[in-house]
Amino acid sequence: MAKGIYLCSLSERVGKTLLSVGIIQKLLKDGNKVDYFKPIGTPKGPFTSKKDPDVDFLQSCMEITDLPYDLLSPVSIPDCYYIDIIDADRKQEFLQLIKETYNEWSKEYDYIIIEGAQSIRQYIRVGVDDVTVAQTIGLNELVYVESLSSDKAIDNIFFTNRYFQYRNIKIKGIIFNEIDYEYFARIKELELNHINRYEIPIIGIIAKNIQLWAPRVTEIKEAIGGTLLNAEATSSALNNLVENYLIGAMGPQSALKYLRQVKKAAFITGGDRADLAITALNEGISVLLLTGFIHPDTSVITMANEKNIPIILSPSDTYTTLMNLEKIKPRIQEEELELILKLVENQINWEILLK
Secondary structure, X not given: OXXXXXXXXXXXXXXXXXXXXXXXHHHHHOOOOEEEEOOEEOOXXXXXXXXXXXXXXXXXXXXXXXXXHHHHOOEEOOOOOHHHHOOHHHHHHHHHHHHHHHHHHHOOOOEEEEEOOOOOOOOOOOOOOHHHHHHHOOOOEEEEEEOOOOOXXXXXXXXXXXXXXXXXXXXXXXXXXXXXXXXXXHHHHHHHHHHHHHOOOEEEEEEOOHHHHOOEHHHHHHHHOOEEOOXXXXXXXXXXXXXXXXXXXXXXXXXXXXXXXXXXXXEEEEOOOHHHHHHHHHOOOOEEEEEXXXXXXXXXXXXXXXHOOOEEEOOOOHHHHHHHHHOOOOOOOHHHHHHHHHHHHHHEOHHHHHO
16 A cells, blocks of 8 residues: 655645655655645636646656546546535545545555645635545645745644644644745754644755746736737747746836846836836846736837847736736746756655655
């Protein structure tokens, strides 16, 4: 019977998929038989295929398994309106399906890496949350993943620990993921004075990596429902990374001060602000986002084409556009797999994780 390693978190977008990819690669490298399991997948949108993008990616680019999608992620629940969909009978149906699927093929592997829901709070009202799922498949401990580089992370950990105690389940250990370098020393202080007294081991501390954390221009376009105005001239720039967002609501001279402090920025302004748009284009931004669906002056498009900088027209106002940008979860690219392996391999305490 395979050993299940269940990754969970209190917050969303903490990098559980990235960790799954790295752990699987490391275990495969060491000669183990490993597979991936996401009990409940979340479709990309309510009217799209039921496939979860994370599961789809793992299935398509890694030599993990020949199993069909439905065995890797047997249940699909949309991210909205699910409370009305799942009644008591449906809950039992889902839990039974997850249990049967997991048991059906777990005998064939040494380890199964299980990626939990976006948060341990998700689906709790309908009874198919991470704790319930873990207990259903026979696990009594979960690996907690935290990504905040502040003392709020400790609040999250101890809230989760108390909640797990109430639910009769344990935290196997903590993986701090996507952490700012300057917070590493603080984690060590908190480990000594706070975390150790509750006998919760730290399994690893993994630094934030801009290449893995920053979205690409194509992902930004998709997230805001934008229209690319100069596709033919800038197709080679659609994979540009975006590390910062800047909102242009000032004069060109004031904007310059901020533009020169950052790199690989998405500059957000109105389509009627040709002065700001041209200033930003001259500073080598990654992408120009024009809000309010206002088309820019031809001089802006001409300059963007010359500098190979995409222009995306957003149908929303600036505030809504920024809110949509903050929800982006950058997808892992095949060429990043080796980098992920190195990050995880060197920073994880494998003895604690695998015991």
